[in-house]
Amino acid sequence: xxxxxxxxxxxxxxxxxxxxxxxxxxxxxxxxxxxxxxxxxxxxxxxxxxxxxxxxxxxxxxxxxxxxxxxxxxxxxxxxxxxxxxxxxxxxxxxxxxxxxxxxxxxxxxxxxxxxxxxxxxxxxxxxxxxxxxxxxxxxxxxxxx
Amino acid sequence: xxxxxxxxxxxxxxxxxxxxxxxxxxxxxxxxxxxxxxxxxxxxxxxxxxxxxxxxxxxxxxxxxxxxxxxxxxxxxxxxxxxxxxxxxxxxxxxxxxxxxxxxxxxxxxxxxxxxxxxxxxx
Numbered sequence: 001x002x003x004x005x006x007x008x009x010x011x012x013x014x015x016x017x018x019x020x021x022x023x024x025x026x027x028x029x030x031x032x033x034x035x036x037x038x039x040x041x042x043x044x045x046x047x048x049x050x051x052x053x054x055x056x057x058x059x060x061x062x063x064x065x066x067x068x069x070x071x072x073x074x075x076x077x078x079x080x081x082x083x084x085x086x087x088x089x090x091x092x093x094x095x096x097x098x099x100x101x102x103x104x105x106x107x108x109x110x111x112x113x114x115x116x117x118x119x120x121x122x123x124x125x126x127x128x129x130x131x132x133x134x135x136x137x138x139x140x141x142x143x144x145x146x
Numbered sequence: 147x148x149x150x151x152x153x154x155x156x157x158x159x160x161x162x163x164x165x166x167x168x169x170x171x172x173x174x175x176x177x178x179x180x181x182x183x184x185x186x187x188x189x190x191x192x193x194x195x196x197x198x199x200x201x202x203x204x205x206x207x208x209x210x211x212x213x214x215x216x217x218x219x220x221x222x223x224x225x226x227x228x229x230x231x232x233x234x235x236x237x238x239x240x241x242x243x244x245x246x247x248x249x250x251x252x253x254x255x256x257x258x259x260x261x262x263x264x265x266x267x268x269x
Contacts, residue, residue, distance in 0.1 A: 034180055041184040048191035052198040059202060121206070121221040135195060138224045139202055142209035142217060 044131050047112070051127040051135040054110040058125065059139045061097060061109055062088070066141045077118050090116045093128065189252045196249055199228045200259045204247045207234060208261050211243050231256075 012020075062079075069081040077088040086099035095110040114128035122140025129135060161169075203225040210217045226232050231250035236243055242263035251257045 034184070038184045041186075041188050045187035045191035048188075048195045052191075052194045055198050055202070059205070063205075119221050119224060120218040124224060136228060137199060137202060138221070138228060140206040140209075140218075140221045140225060142206060142215040143213055 040131070044129065047127070047129045048135065050112070051129075051137070054112075054127070055125065055137040055139065058095065058110050062123070062139055063141050066143060070143065071118070077116065077123055088116070088123070095125070192252050193257070196229065196251065197257065197259065199225075200232065200247045200249045200257070203229055203232065203234070204245060204259050204261055207236065207245050207247070208263060211236070211245065211263055 065079040065081060065086060069079045072078040072080050072085060079086050079088075081099075081103055083102040084100045086097055086103050089096055089098060090113050093112055093114065094108050095113045095116060096106055096108050097104070098106045110125070110127075112127050112129075113125060114134060115124075115126040117124050119138065119140065121142055122138060124136065124138050126137075127135045203222075206221070206225055207217070209215065226234075229247065229249045231248075233248045235246040235248070237246075239262075244260065244262050246258055246260040248256050248258045
């Protein structure tokens with residue numbers, strides 16, 4: 001005797017496809033947001049490391065100068081050396097060491113510097129970052145007052 | 147007409163409990179990785195940043211010892227303010243001093259940078 005029940009077709013129904021598409025549509029923005037978060041994290045991490053590395057470079061240059069000279073009082077950040085006076089200035093977010101040819105000329109030693117100010121025994125340097133949270137460092141060198 | 151010797155049992159519709167548990171476990175592991183991975187490079191690089199700040203403070207204190215200079219209090223305070231839970235330990239030794247700067251890392255543990263000054267000279 002033949003069965004009277006209809007044999008079901010082995011395919012997705014419209015409702016099943018609609019459910020899958022709805023779930024996919026919900027997941028795509030989540031995946032995109034997660035991907036953007038990973039990208040931002042990598043950029044921020046790179047900026048952290050760049051700031052730390054740049055601070056090390058500036059520190060070594062400044063300490064080398066201070067081992068041969070001393071801060072010039074009254075000026076923002078300047079060091080008087082036997083070869084002349086070198087000035088540390090920020091131009092367009094680039095920290096430059098400016099001196100005569102005998103003192104090494106002008107060279108850029110750090111980028112993305114948003115502020116740079118003199119303390120008594122050193123300087124405070126702030127790097128700008130894309131997430132708006134600045135990274136601040138203090139570089140100081142103590143010398144016996146002659 | 148031939149009949150199969152063994153009839154295949156009809157599989158019940160729906161997921162079994164094991165299948166559902168495996169799916170939930172895979173989803174959970176994936177979400178855990180997805181949530182923690184973006185934070186890893188930030189935390190590691192923040193530790194690099196904190197370590198550099200601690201090194202700057204250490205070098206200043208080493209300068210003070212080596213050059214027998216008077217430390218400037220505002221400068222020292224500015225250096226310390228940038229190091230979370232920063233602590234300075236100076237232990238005089240026979241030929242110089244052992245200087246340690248401790249700081250709190252992003253994972254909550256204590257990190258430190260140190261220098262041994264022999265004969266009052268920086269290594």
